[in-house]
Amino acid sequence: MSDQTSASKPRKQKRSETADFMIFLLKLGIFVFLFRSFFAAPFNIPSESMMPRLLVGDYLLVSKWSYGYSRYSLPFSVPLIPGRILASTPERGDVVVFKAPPYQRQDYIKRVIGLPGDLIQVRDGQVILNGAPVPRERIADFVLPEKPYNKCLTDASMETVxxxxxxxxxxxxxxxxxxxxxxxLDTTQGTAGDDTRVYTVPEGMLFLMGDNRDHSADSRFPARDGEAIGMVPEANLVGRAWISVFSTDGSASWLLPWTWFTAARWERIGERF
Structure with missing residues (x-):
């Protein structure tokens, strides 16, 4: 009898360790879910539409508390939050992440230019806000070494020095x-978005634009899946761009660990918005 009792103890202990590990994983999953839903979530930049502020290969954190919470605050847009709670409207100039119209499947990032009630137009590449041109000062050219993640957008922009x-x-x-x-950035003259009609931003909507004006499918164009976004409902907001946490130019190789460091754009890490 004593031999059977002593033999059963290791099995019970093993089952207990497995259960403890599963409980730990469950708690960790709940913590990650709550953190990503209500505090901050990572986001990487897949396109050139927000150059020069954001480059392909940048990684940033998005604050979830800035504009309130909705189903789009949750991973996979789980419909656990009805409507929006603790809602607030962004300020002009905020860089926001949102679910892109018309189907709310993809995360996009753009800058807020127009708020509800605003009149927006673009004339010869300059934004006209409520009838007044937004001041635009010419500054030094933006120069970027060509790397795997940074190909020149036009032949005219390419040079060898x-x-x-x-x-x-x-x-x-x-x-x-x-x-x-x-x-x-204004890389090409006379593109489709350089001259637009006057848009009136409806209640509950936002007019968003990319900083790379000639390479951004934004609120200047009708919403099409995977392309332009049209006006964006405030309800689609995921969060506000908060801080850059990493950046790579795409030249690293997984098989060559030292390139992980040489490919990093260290000067971009820690930049705030």
């Missing part, structure tokens, strides 16, 4: 009426 290929873009500093200032 001392044997190094780089991209040069015309750059402006734009300043909104609330004092928010940021840099924008």
């Amino acid at each position: 001392a044997g190094v290929r780089q991209c040069r873009y015309t750059r402006y500093r734009e300043t909104l009426p609330n004092g928010k200032s940021y840099e924008v």
